[in-house]
Amino acid sequence: MVGGGQLARMTHEAGIPLGIRFKLLSDTPQDSAAQVVSDVVIGDYRDLDTLREFARGCDVITFDHEHVPIEHLRALEADGIPVRPGADALVHAQDKGVMRAKLDELGAPSPRHRIVADPADVSAFADEVGGFPVILKTVRGGYDGKGVWFVRTQEDAEAPFKAGVPVLAEEKVDFTRELAANIVRSPHGQAVAYPVVESRQVDGVCDTVIAPAPGLDAELAGQAQELALRIAKDLGVVGHLAVELFETTDGRILVNELAMRPHNSGHWTQDGAITSQFANHVRAVLDLPLGDPRPRGTWTVMANVLGGDYPDMYQAYLHCMARDPQLKIHMYGKDVKPGRKVGHVNTYGDDLDDVLERARHAAGYLRGTIVE
Numbered sequence: 001m002v003g004g005g006q007l008a009r010m011t012h013e014a015g016i017p018l019g020i021r022f023k024l025l026s027d028t029p030q031d032s033a034a035q036v037v038s039d040v041v042i043g044d045y046r047d048l049d050t051l052r053e054f055a056r057g058c059d060v061i062t063f064d065h066e067h068v069p070i071e072h073l074r075a076l077e078a079d080g081i082p083v084r085p086g087a088d089a090l091v092h093a094q095d096k097g098v099m100r101a102k103l104d105e106l107g108a109p110s111p112r113h114r115i116v117a118d119p120a121d122v123s124a125f126a127d128e129v130g131g132f133p134v135i136l137k138t139v140r141g142g143y144d145g146k147g148v149w150f151v152r153t154q155e156d157a158e159a160p161f162k163a164g165v166p167v168l169a170e171e172k173v174d175f176t177r178e179l180a181a182n183i184v185r186s187p188h189g190q191a192v193a194y195p196v197v198e199s200r201q202v203d204g205v206c207d208t209v210i211a212p213a214p215g216l217d218a219e220l221a222g223q224a225q226e227l228a229l230r231i232a233k234d235l236g237v238v239g240h241l242a243v244e245l246f247e248t249t250d251g252r253i254l255v256n257e258l259a260m261r262p263h264n265s266g267h268w269t270q271d272g273a274i275t276s277q278f279a280n281h282v283r284a285v286l287d288l289p290l291g292d293p294r295p296r297g298t299w300t301v302m303a304n305v306l307g308g309d310y311p312d313m314y315q316a317y318l319h320c321m322a323r324d325p326q327l328k329i330h331m332y333g334k335d336v337k338p339g340r341k342v343g344h345v346n347t348y349g350d351d352l353d354d355v356l357e358r359a360r361h362a363a364g365y366l367r368g369t370i371v372e
Helices: 006-018 048-055 070-078 087-094 096-106 119-128 155-163 218-235 277-285 313-323 352-367
Strands: 023-026 039-042 113-116 134-138 148-151 167-171 175-185 191-193 197-202 205-211 239-248 253-259 299-306 328-331 341-349
Touching (some): 006 023, 023 048, 039 048, 048 070, 070 087, 087 096, 087 218, 087 253, 096 167, 096 218, 096 253, 113 119, 119 167, 134 155, 148 155, 175 253, 191 218, 218 239, 218 253, 239 277, 313 341, 341 352
Parallel strands (some): 023 039
Antiparallel strands (some): 113 167, 134 148, 134 167, 175 191, 175 197, 175 239, 197 205, 205 299, 239 253, 328 341
């Protein structure tokens, strides 16, 4: 697996019961996955020679991020190394402009959009979609709210162009909430779909995920799952695909983003699904039969634990575990920094209000924003 973050850490954990020999390319020995994987190579994923040396002897290469240069992935594929997802698929998660063009070709519902050249062009785009405000995104490199601007005037539109990469303009969607459809697809075309979830954001960062999405019309949920499965097939995705969606005020769904790796909106599956997103990603990239994605119970809630001013989270375990013996805590081994994702908690049960309160209390107590 290329990338040493928490997604690699949890994917490695899912492979242990299967006896999978897991090799990691990590930036530093302190990275989340590098702390727990026995076979770690420290190196730069942007260097082709490093990638080639790392890939030697591997049955398959997969990723915990989308940032490996596409030309390097094509070189590995030319060397005969199975890369899953492959370069032809992964480019759609790397480049938002390429993604939007392909989704248009597939007829997938999306916000109105186009690549813009400068602030004046942004103003012209705003006129096309009914006026400001509009959303601007750098086509590469953005995540967790980075590389995204909410623009109210032409003067506001100057900052995105300073990055020196193409800028995508999108209409501001009038939506009621954000959803995510998570699916997993294997090389021979077997695919499974998890229940559609509601993803709640705070300052552009995922805060809470509710599975399944409360009150979501069954027909719309089915449309979201079918859309994600069709995108995965048409793009040739192998492994986990998260399709982030807007549910609009007039009852439609629109594609917001794609992620071709295990995803924050699927962390609930560790404790809430028969087979987790991580276990199914391992199965998919190794072309093993996929596991059952159905939920174990009525409701599961995932709440991210963000770093705050309370560095000693271990002492907080005493309170959280004693207060809620059913609570599942997943920490990433990261240094605590304000606003940084350092872990998550999962809760489950039959009463959604209770499950939500338990998740929020635990995440808040671990962060230090709740002290009782």
